[in-house]
Amino acid sequence: MYSNTHPVNVLKFCPRCGSVHFPATGNRSFQCDDCSFNYYVNSSAAVAVLLFNEKGELLLTRRAIEPHLGKLDLPGGFIDPMESAEQSAVREIQEELGIPVHSLKYFGSFPNEYVFSGFSVFTIDLAFFAQTENLNEMTAMDDVASFEFHKLQDIDPKEMPSISMFNIIKELIKREGTY
Ligand SMILES: [Zn+2]
Known part of the structure; x- marks a missing residue:
């Protein structure tokens, strides 16, 4: 049930x-x-942003809020009403990490059940690759406590409890070399 x-x-x-x-x-x-x-009850749209450093490692954030406080996540968040997914991706990275991103490229969509304040919000998380020249100027803000870079294969599922976020990592590994 x-x-x-x-x-x-x-x-x-x-x-x-x-x-x-x-x-x-x-x-x-x-x-x-x-x-x-x-x-x-429809899916709420959200974005997840994929930023890689020069070593090919993916940027992950540590959550500053529940659910999954202190666990790994991808930067991003809910799309505001009447906002495009691309605008949302740029805004979320500015809010969470304080840097501009550009050249967004769609990767895929990943469903999730996000429990917030005792209520299940069903989401569809739209993943985008993005580019930036400002990776070394990032500051953790908003609902992000800190950030780190990981090789895709080294990401521990237990450290990334969000099903959609972990499915994005699995798909990135599966499709490596095609993006
Ligand atoms: Zn009524």
Whole structure:
């Protein structure tokens, strides 16, 4: 059945009229019995940015927030409403690491269930390669505690608990030499 944090087990009231008669009508939708408001649980779009140093090592960050506080992650985050994925990638790197990136190139999309404040947010994480001339000017900020570079093959899955982020690493290894 659904996890405790799945929307079906968390959302109790209609967000429009406040009615308690707000049943799930499937695994990803709700309809209010009183005002007919429909609410759908869709994937939230997010970006992950792939930056390599001159030795071919990938930039990873240490999370400054839950979930997975202190564990490895890729830089990136949720796409704002009405923002493009490319704009989001540039903004997130500026916010988290304080440097500009450019020449974004799409790599692939990776689904995830991201549990934040006791609520499952289903995400689709869009991975982009990016370029920068400012790697040696990075500063960890925002929800990033620190950063480090790793060879793809040396990344420990236990240190990278996010399923989508680790699947990006696996796909990078599988497709090495093609990008
Ligand atoms: Zn309602």
